[in-house]
Amino acid sequence: xxxPSRPAIAIGALGGTIASTSSADDGSAVVPTMDAATxxxxxxxxxxxxxxxxxxxxxxxxxxxxxxxxxxxxxxARRAVDDGAAGVVLTxxxxxxxxxxxxxxxxxxxxxxxxVTGAMxxxxxxxxxxxxxxLSAVRCASAAASRGRGVLVVVDDEVHLARWVAKTDSVSxxxxxxxxxxxxxxxxxxxVAFAAPAAxxxxxxxxxxxxxxxxxVPLVATYLGDDGHVLAALDPERLxxxxxxxxxxxxxxxxxxxxxxxxxxxxPVVFASRTGAGPTGRAIYGxxxxxxxxxxxxxxxxxxxxxxxxxxxxxxxxxxGPVPREVAAxxxxxxxxx
Ligand code: ASP
Numbered sequence: 001x002x003x004p005s006r007p008a009i010a011i012g013a014l015g016g017t018i019a020s021t022s023s024a025d026d027g028s029a030v031v032p033t034m035d036a037a038t039x040x041x042x043x044x045x046x047x048x049x050x051x052x053x054x055x056x057x058x059x060x061x062x063x064x065x066x067x068x069x070x071x072x073x074x075x076x077a078r079r080a081v082d083d084g085a086a087g088v089v090l091t092x093x094x095x096x097x098x099x100x101x102x103x104x105x106x107x108x109x110x111x112x113x114x115x116v117t118g119a120m121x122x123x124x125x126x127x128x129x130x131x132x133x134x135l136s137a138v139r140c141a142s143a144a145a146s147r148g149r150g151v152l153v154v155v156d157d158e159v160h161l162a163r164w165v166a167k168t169d170s171v172s173x174x175x176x177x178x179x180x181x182x183x184x185x186x187x188x189x190x191x192v193a194f195a196a197p198a199a200x201x202x203x204x205x206x207x208x209x210x211x212x213x214x215x216x217v218p219l220v221a222t223y224l225g226d227d228g229h230v231l232a233a234l235d236p237e238r239l240x241x242x243x244x245x246x247x248x249x250x251x252x253x254x255x256x257x258x259x260x261x262x263x264x265x266x267x268p269v270v271f272a273s274r275t276g277a278g279p280t281g282r283a284i285y286g287x288x289x290x291x292x293x294x295x296x297x298x299x300x301x302x303x304x305x306x307x308x309x310x311x312x313x314x315x316x317x318x319x320x321g322p323v324p325r326e327v328a329a330x331x332x333x334x335x336x337x338x
Contacts (some may be wrong), residue, residue, distance in 0.1 A: 006048075006049070006050050006051045006184060007050050007051070007087065007142040007224075008051045008053065008079035008084050008085050008086055008089070009049075009050040009051070009052055009053075009085060009086065009087050009089060009138050010052075010053045010054075010055070010072055010077070010083075010085040010087075010088045010089070011036055011039070011052055011053070011054040011055070011089045011090075011091065011134075011138070011322045012036065012054075012055050012056075012057045012076055012077065012080070012088065012089070012090045012091070012211035012239065013035065013036035013039055013041055013054070013055070013056050013057060013058075013059075013086075013090075013091045013092075013108075013154050014057050014058045014059075014060060014065065014069075014073060014090060014091060014092035014093070014253050015032035015058050015059045015060040015061060015065075015092060015093060015132070016032060016060075016061065016062050016091065016092045016093025016094060016095075016097075016118050016122045017030065017032075017033040017093055017094060017118065017119050017120065017121065017122050018039065018091050018093075018117070018118050018119035018122075018123070018130040018133070018134070019033065019035075019039055019059065019091065019123075019124045019130075020032045020033065020034070020061075020123070021033045021034060021122065021123060021124060022122070022124060023317060030122040030124070031060055031061070032060060032093070033057045033059060034059075034123070035054075035056040035059075036054035036055050036056045036057075036091075037054045037056075038170060039091060039130070039134065039289060040052055040054045040055070040132055040134070042054045042123060043131040043134050043135050044131065044135075045135065046134065046135055046138060049135065049139055049142065049190075050138050050141075050142050051213070052138070053059035053080070053085070054113070054122075055076070057072070057073055057076060057090075058073075058197060060093070061093055062092050062093025062094065062095045062096040062097065062100075062118075063093070063095050063096060064216075065092065065093070065096055065100060066088075067103060067214060067312075067315060068212075068214055069193035070100045070103050070104060071107070071211055073090055073100075073104070073105075074103075074104050074107050074108065075211070077090065077104075077108075077114055078109075078110065079114045081110050084198075084266055085112065086112060086141075087112050087113040087114070087115065087138075087140075087141030087142055087144060087146065088112065088113070088114045088115070088117045088141060089116075089117065089128075089134070089137045089138055089141050090104075090115070090116045090117075090136075091103045091116075091117055091118060091119055091134065092116065092118055092175075093157075094118040094119070094120060094167055094175065095167065096138035097116055097118050097153065097158070097165075097167065097176075098153075098162075098165050098166050098167055098176075099309070099312055100116065101116040101151050101153050101162035101164045101165065101197070102151075102308075102309045102312050103312045103315075103316065104116065104151045104162065104312075105150045105151035105161075105163055105200075105203075106204050106312065106313065106316045106317065106335075107201060107203055107204060107206065107211070108150055108151050108203055109203045109205070109229055111148045112147065113140060113141045113143070113146035113147060113149065113152060114132075114141075114150070114151045114152070115137045115138075115140050115141040115146070115151070115152045115153070115154050116137075116152070116153050116154075116162070117133045117134060117136075117137035117154050117155055118130075118133065118152065118155065119133055119173065119256055119338065120172065120173045120175055120197040121173065121318075125186060127173075127188050129155075129156070129173050132157070133155055133156070133243075134253065135155065136154050136157055136187040137154040138189060139146055139187060139191070140152060140154045140159055140185075140187060140192050142204075143191070143197075145192060145194055145206070146192060146194075148198035148200070149161070149184075149194075149198045149199075149200060150162060150163075150200040150203070152184075152185075153176065155164045155175075155176040155190070156173060156174055156176065156189065157186060157187040157194060157214055158176070158183040158185070158187070159183055159184055159185030159186065159187065159194070160176060160177075160178045160183050160184060161178065161200075161292050161294055163201075163305070163309065163335070164178040164179070164180050164181070164304075165177070165178050166178070166179055166276065166306060169174050176290050179276055179277035179278075180277060180304055180338065181338070183195075184196060196236045197246065199297075201334060201335050204316055204317070204319075206316075206320065210320055211319065213318075213319045215240035215241070215315055215318035215319060216238065216239050216240050217239065217240055217241040217242065217243065217311055217314050217315045218234065218239065218242060218243070218311075219243045219244075219245060219307055219308065219311045220234070220242065220243070220245070221244075221245040221274060221307070222244060222245065222246055222247060222251075222252045222253070222274070226252060226255070226256045227252075227253070227256070228252075228253070228255040228256040228257075228258060230258070230260050230278065231244070231256055231259035231263065232291060236262070236263050236265075236266035236267050236300035237266065239263075239319040240267060240314075240322070241267050241268045241269070241270065241314040241315070241317075241318055241323060241325070241328075242263055242267060242268075242269045242270070242301070242314075243269075243270045243271075243272060243302070243307055243310050243311040243314060244256075244269065244270070244271045244272070244307075245272055245273075245274035245296050245307035246271045246272065246273060246274060246280075246294075247273075247274065247275075247283035248273065248275060248281075249278070249279070249280050249284060249285070249291055250271040250272060250273050250280035250281060250301055250302070251289050251290050252271070252286065252289045252293065252294070252295065253289050254287075254289050256289060257288050257289040257293055257297060258293060258295060260297040260298060260299050261297045261298055264297060264298030264299055264325070265298065267322075267323075268300060268314060268317075268323045268324075268325055268328040269298065269299040269300070270290070270299065270300045270301070270302050270310050270311075270314055270328065270332065271294050271300070271301060271302065272301075272305060272306060272307040273302070273306065273307075276306065278303075278304075279303050279304045279318045279336070279337075280300070280302050280303060280336075282301065289299045298325065300325065300328045300329045300332050300334070301332065301333075302332055302336050303332055303333065303336025303337050304336055304337055304338060305332070305335070305336045310332070310336070313331065313332065313336075314328065317331055
């Protein structure tokens, strides 16, 4: 039954550890099985916070999510808001949460909060973190102060902007951090406190037909001794863009750099930093394979966006068709900075 003083919040469940159970008593080897209603019902006090509508969208481990599945979740979230939800929460696996949250953020065109959460421990594990994360996510999605901020990630009572959050540990419950400047908010005593006023880059405006696309944008990581043979194996005729995860401020070896012009003549090539924090350089180094050299060979720096998010920005831009280098450069300049 709806309650006049409680906000209507839609919860969409995609799977992940937060929804994973085991048939063994020790809770080992879990797989995503739980539906959204069961997830919500397991959280003490949740129904006091909001009028909930819970829907199971997928039951996937998050490594098997893909961009079209995330876009379908986005469209479901839009419909939930159109039907009167004051905010939306998506639950999913943590492995790819930083990516799907950013893709959602690029396309979320509503002031209502869209909050993504998950869990590092499954529901049967001692100290399971899913219920607390879901409760905080619903509170965050209900808060007036969360409006106009795009997509937020709530884990461990911290609120992160989707564009900067990263999973930085494979098992810790404190795995989520925003390496550039930290979280944007905290959840304390049932309230959400933000460190800064709402501000975000404008979402990408796409047609319904464009949102159906699935461009091909691979991510190639460099490494000590990289002779460029992986880049050489790429056929630009079959791609819509390439992202290179470079050393330091976005560097590759001279031999890898030699492969860039062949690709950049056909598709946008973006270089990002594989370090996990900090931006790509603009004019620090000038040697072959440096940021200055890569730009001269036709590539574009990702700025503060890490490789996986740079890849999603290029993927989303390519939904509109071939991306001219100047357009890629402009978008990464605008969206790849703080
Ligand atoms: N492997 C799980 C997943 O991403 C991890 C998690 O949810 O925490 O689906």
